[in-house]
Amino acid sequence: MPEPLKTLWCANPLCLMRSSFSVACWLALLSGAASGQQPIPITDGEELCRTILNSGQCAAAVEAHQIPLSRGRVRRDAVALHLGLTNGRELSVVHDATSERPVYFFFLGICSSLGYYLLWAQPYEGHFIRLVNARTGWSTLIDDMPMVSPDGRRFATVALDREVHSNPELVVWRVDGDTLRREWRLVPTYWTPERVHWLSNRSLEFAHGEGVDTAEVDSTGIWTTRLGP
Numbered sequence: 001m002p003e004p005l006k007t008l009w010c011a012n013p014l015c016l017m018r019s020s021f022s023v024a025c026w027l028a029l030l031s032g033a034a035s036g037q038q039p040i041p042i043t044d045g046e047e048l049c050r051t052i053l054n055s056g057q058c059a060a061a062v063e064a065h066q067i068p069l070s071r072g073r074v075r076r077d078a079v080a081l082h083l084g085l086t087n088g089r090e091l092s093v094v095h096d097a098t099s100e101r102p103v104y105f106f107f108l109g110i111c112s113s114l115g116y117y118l119l120w121a122q123p124y125e126g127h128f129i130r131l132v133n134a135r136t137g138w139s140t141l142i143d144d145m146p147m148v149s150p151d152g153r154r155f156a157t158v159a160l161d162r163e164v165h166s167n168p169e170l171v172v173w174r175v176d177g178d179t180l181r182r183e184w185r186l187v188p189t190y191w192t193p194e195r196v197h198w199l200s201n202r203s204l205e206f207a208h209g210e211g212v213d214t215a216e217v218d219s220t221g222i223w224t225t226r227l228g229p
Helices: 055-069
Strands: 074-076 081-084 090-093 104-111 116-122 128-133 139-142 154-159 169-176 179-186 194-198 203-208 211-217 223-226
Touching: 055 074, 055 104, 055 116, 081 104, 090 128, 104 128, 154 194, 169 211, 179 211, 179 223
Parallel strands: none
Antiparallel strands: 074 081, 081 090, 104 116, 116 128, 128 139, 154 169, 169 179, 194 203, 203 211, 211 223
């Protein structure tokens, strides 16, 4: 089997993901995108949050660390979190604190391999990642930190938060102009995808227990899987 390509993961390379698999991080700058500021994953009790055991408080601590390093692109005041866009405008992100299900947003960094800001979205239970296009301000929610394909045209996420999902999910998203499209989804019933990494621009590998599975997309956009034992 060929050596797997390094996965572009928008996170601190010194940290491990919540699912305990290690992913190499290398950020490739996109032409015209915001320059990179590595997003820091939320890991309670580790790194910046070594004395914090609450994910919302950890996200606030990461934001306090990251904003001064953003070179003025990101700021927070009493009203909102403000993100500078490469089209010259500014997007203001306000905590949704008054709704029936409040959600709080915190700045984690800039994923330059995708051209998106990464925000931690903290509801009452569980969490999401909010991706905000650094040029237009368009945004969407994804399950967790993105693992980006070598060419930056796709990324994978693994949903492991049992407070949000009854079963783990492996999802592949595709960059579609200035938006993102969910391209493929696998919802295993009795096992959890682990050690996810990209083998090429169009294929990835993931493990469950002793088995190793692969998924690949063809030129027409159809995904096929080869499940191991």
